Amino acid sequence: MTLSVNDRIQLTPAKTCSPSLAADPWKFDPVPGYGPGSSQADPVPEPAVHPGQLPAAYRQMPEDELHRRILAAKAQLGDELVILGHFYQRDEVVQHADFLGDSFQLAKAALSRPEARSIVFCGVHFMAETADILSRGDQRVILPNLAAGCSMADMADEDSVESAWEEICEVYGADPQNVRPGADGKLPVLPVTYMNSSAALKAFCGRHGGIVCTSSNAEAVLEWAFERAHRVLFFPDQHLGRNTAKAMGVPLEQMPIWNPRRPLGGNTEQQLVEARVLLWHGFCSVHRRFTVAQIDQARAEHPGCRVIVHPECPMPVVDAADAAGSTDAIRKYVAASSPGEVIAIGTEINLVNRLAAEYPDRTIFCLDPVICPCSTMYRIHPGYLAWVLDELVEGRAPNQITVNAEVAEPARVALDRMLAAVPK
Ligand code: SF4
Numbered sequence: 363m364t365l366s367v368n369d370r371i372q373l374t375p376a377k378t379c380s381p382s383l384a385a386d387p388w389k390f391d392p393v394p395g396y397g398p399g400s401s402q403a404d405p406v407p408e409p410a411v412h413p414g415q416l417p418a419a420y421r422q423m424p425e426d427e428l429h430r431r432i433l434a435a436k437a438q439l440g441d442e443l444v445i446l447g448h449f450y451q452r453d454e455v456v457q458h459a460d461f462l463g464d465s466f467q468l469a470k471a472a473l474s475r476p477e478a479r480s481i482v483f484c485g486v487h488f489m490a491e492t493a494d495i496l497s498r499g500d501q502r503v504i505l506p507n508l509a510a511g512c513s514m515a516d517m518a519d520e521d522s523v524e525s526a527w528e529e530i531c532e533v534y535g536a537d538p539q540n541v542r543p544g545a546d547g548k549l550p551v552l553p554v555t556y557m558n559s560s561a562a563l564k565a566f567c568g569r570h571g572g573i574v575c576t577s578s579n580a581e582a583v584l585e586w587a588f589e590r591a592h593r594v595l596f597f598p599d600q601h602l603g604r605n606t607a608k609a610m611g612v613p614l615e616q617m618p619i620w621n622p623r624r625p626l627g628g629n630t631e632q633q634l635v636e637a638r639v640l641l642w643h644g645f646c647s648v649h650r651r652f653t654v655a656q657i658d659q660a661r662a663e664h665p666g667c668r669v670i671v672h673p674e675c676p677m678p679v680v681d682a683a684d685a686a687g688s689t690d691a692i693r694k695y696v697a698a699s700s701p702g703e704v705i706a707i708g709t710e711i712n713l714v715n716r717l718a719a720e721y722p723d724r725t726i727f728c729l730d731p732v733i734c735p736c737s738t739m740y741r742i743h744p745g746y747l748a749w750v751l752d753e754l755v756e757g758r759a760p761n762q763i764t765v766n767a768e769v770a771e772p773a774r775v776a777l778d779r780m781l782a783a784v785p786k
Contacts, residue, residue, distance in 0.1 A: 364719050366453040367712050367735050379651065379734035387743045388414055388421050391509050403562060403769050404491070409760045411749070413509035413741070420745040425454070428744045432458050435751035443754065444478035445747075446471060446493070448485035449689045450648075450710040450736040454744045455484050464689045465489040465557055466576050469496045472503075480504060480754055483763075484742050486512045490763040491561040495770045495777065503763045504754075506746035511738050512558055514674075517644035518598035520562045522622040526642075527553070527570070529626060530595060533634045541570060551640075552591035554583060556599050558646075561765045561773045563597065568772030572779075577673055577688035579784040580606040584639075586783035593637055595620070598644030605673045605680045607639045619643050648736050649674035652708040654682045656729040660706040664725070670695050671708030671729070679708060689713060699724055710736050 365373070375384030382390045391413040411417070420428070436443060436458065446468040447459025456462060461471040465485060469492045472481045481503045483490040490505040497503060531538040534550035543549050553572035555563045564574055571590070575583035580602055587594045596603035597620075604617055616638040620627030626634065627643075634640070652675045660667055669683040670692055680686045685695060692709055699705055701723040707714045708729045718726040753760045765773065 364715070367715060367733060368452050368454055368740075370733055371735075374733070377731070377733055379732050380737055383735070383737060383740065387741070387745070388416065391416075391507060391741050391743075403766050405764050405766065407508070407760065407762045407764070409753075409758060410508060411746075411760060413507060416745055416749055420749045423745065423748070425744060428748045429454075429458075431748045432744065432751055435748070435755050438755050439480070439751070441475075441477045442479045443482065443751070444472055444475045444480070445482045446484060448489065448739060449713045449716075450739050451484050451742065452712060452735065452740060453716070455742055455747055456712075456716075458747065459484060464576070464578075465492060467690070469493040472497055472501070480759065482506065482747070482750060482754075484747065486510045486515075486736075486739050487763070488512055488515045488558055488560055491765050492557065492564075492777075494763050494765050495561060495564075495773050502759050504750055504759060504761050505763050506750045506761060507741045507743070508761055509738070510741045513738060514556075514598050514644050514646045515559050518555075518559060518563060518622075518642050520560070520566065523553075523563060523566060523597060523642075526620055526622055526627060527566075527595070530634065530640065533626070533631050549591040551593045551595055552587050553595045553597070554587055554603075555597055555776070556580075556602055559598055561769050564773035564776045565769045565771075568775035568779075572776055573783065574776045574780045576780075577602060578690055579780065580673070581610060582784040583780060584610060586779075588638075593640065595640045595642070597642030599646060599674055600641040600643060601645055601649065601676055601680075602673050603639055603641045604677050605675075605686065608677065612638050617641055646674040648710050648734055649708070650676065651730050651732070651734055652676070652679045654678050656708075656731075657682045657706070660727075660729055664704040664706070667704035667706055667725075668699070669706045669708070669729070675708050683708065693717065696721060696724070696726060710734075712736075 371378050371383050445459045447456040447462045483493055490503050494503040528538045536550050541549050553567045553570050555567050557576045618629045618633050618637050620640045621643045649672050657669050670685040671683040673686045696717050704725040706729050711728050714728040
């Protein structure tokens with residue numbers, strides 16, 4: 363029997379990336395610092411259970427009883443309910459999902475179930491926000507645990523991006539509220555946000571001629587941006603921005619880092635004038651762990667093995683791998699491999715383990731020997747899922763994620779630009 367990541371963490375806490383993962387989940391959930399991880403304008407859900415306050419009955423319930431309750435509630439709610447599970451979500455939750463995918467695939471999957479009134483998103487906060495933006499007005503999006511934020515998304519908050527934009531525009535002699543094209547028809551700068559950001563930052567892009575990208579379409583989105591602007595301010599993930607722009611031939615010296623805690627982001631005016639991509643100082647705590655040494659070790663232990671990593675990994679890791687791609691690309695890479703092949707993967711461990719289970723005739727393993735799930739997504743324990751479903755059965759809709767219209771509308775503009783730039 364294959365052990366789930368949760369079981370492996372409980373059995374070998376010393377081999378996990380954070381000792382808090384092995385602790386009682388109700389102690390782990392109220393870890394401060396993430397807050398709701400949402401746009402500042404999002405209304406606080408009402409009713410809501412705050413992290414660590416899950417009713418005692420759900421905290422004490424044995425796991426088989428939680429699963430029985432989840433199944434019973436699903437049966438009772440029928441087509442009114444759709445449960446979305448992210449690729450990085452734990453198996454104990456994913457087994458109840460109607461759809462499994464990346465954040466954007468899931469937001470679109472919800473649209474294929476118009477009869478579903480309640481969309482329970484077993485991912486993190488920015489994903490629930492995106493689903494709310496794309497969903498119909500009579501649908502409601504529920505995040506089972508409000509502490510399920512994204513550490514990367516939290517690295518670019520609205521105030522820091524707004525003040526960076528003002529500084530940048532001043533260097534380029536532009537009005538930050540109304541950046542106009544120059545004589546050549548191009549804007550001096552245009553914002554691009556990764557999907558892994560708050561709705562407020564998607565709205566910021568919508569208002570300033572910018573666009574959203576995913577890890578699957580970042581190159582096409584940057585092409586779109588370079589047709590319209592001399593430079594791009596790319597946030598929050600420096601690694602996706604750098605890896606993508608480098609593959610497009612942008613020299614590293616034209617990709618300065620923007621550190622929001624330093625004047626001019628830690629750059630000189632000359633560096634900003636010469637820049638093509640300003641990279642926000644953000645990263646994913648899961649993908650940043652992968653190293654070239656791990657790749658070397660995998661190749662030494664499995665001569666002839668192939669290595670694929672996610673583009674949120676640091677550039678030297680992407681350069682040392684045989685391939686880099688989004689979760690979807692990684693899945694396709696494994697599907698296209700042959701029985702007997704050995705594939706080392708640099709991405710979140712739940713996804714890697716699921717691929718290993720799906721293709722038992724291949725050797726598939728995670729490059730990182732330490733068990734390191736997306737710790738914020740891991741906060742959606744089956745207890746929270748059982749609780750929200752029971753509440754829905756009772757006619758209540760807790761932990762509802764709502765993006766205000768003044769944020770949702772410009773955010774949708776930036777998402778629509780992406781869909782128009784990269785038609786699927
Ligand atoms: S894996 Fe990284 S980027 Fe993705 S949700 Fe988790 S912290 Fe955020």
